[in-house]
Amino acid sequence: MKPTTLYILCLIALVCCARNKNSSTESPNADTIATTNSSVELTKLSSEHATPSDSLAAYDGVYELRTESDGVNAKLTLTYKRNSTFEYYWIFRVTGGEVKCQGEQNGSITVAGNRRGFDDRGDCSLRFDFNGLQNGNYVVDMAFEDQEKCKTLSGPCLFSGTYLRRYERK
Numbered sequence: 001m002k003p004t005t006l007y008i009l010c011l012i013a014l015v016c017c018a019r020n021k022n023s024s025t026e027s028p029n030a031d032t033i034a035t036t037n038s039s040v041e042l043t044k045l046s047s048e049h050a051t052p053s054d055s056l057a058a059y060d061g062v063y064e065l066r067t068e069s070d071g072v073n074a075k076l077t078l079t080y081k082r083n084s085t086f087e088y089y090w091i092f093r094v095t096g097g098e099v100k101c102q103g104e105q106n107g108s109i110t111v112a113g114n115r116r117g118f119d120d121r122g123d124c125s126l127r128f129d130f131n132g133l134q135n136g137n138y139v140v141d142m143a144f145e146d147q148e149k150c151k152t153l154s155g156p157c158l159f160s161g162t163y164l165r166r167y168e169r170k
Contacts, residue, residue: 140165144159
């Protein structure tokens with residue numbers, strides 16, 4: 001085999017390897033919410049591609065639930081105060097089809113060193129996981145610890161989910 005041919009084959013192999021590596025790191029696992037007659041299911045977005053943020057204040061903003069389902073409107077507004085403390089406002093609505101769900105809650109949370117914060121109000125406890133940047137968006141997972149006990153929720157939906165920041169709060 002000629003040295004020129006060997007050189008060209010090596011270049012082609014390098015280009016193919018680089019393409020495979022880039023395509024595997026650019027596409028994170030997808031969240032889905034499947035609307036059925038009895039429930040809305042959420043599978044969590046993998047945070048394996050997330051990077052930690054240097055400052056919790058960077059999470060200040062308006063977030064939307066990552067979903068491909070029609071009729072789901074869920075937003076989370078985080079307002080950074082100071083000393084790792086946020087005020088939040090959350091609203092969730094599913095309309096359309098036979099499934100109808102809604103929830104609304106606000107409060108404050110203090111985030112610990114592990115990037116996790118809680119809002120404990122008696123029976124309705126919320127957990128927030130601050131998962132850094134992913135594809136240019138800040139990512140926050142929000143989960144109800146025992147949603148059946150929450151009086152602010154109605155309908156057969158799973159209200160927990162992964163939220164991506166769409167814009168900074170002004």
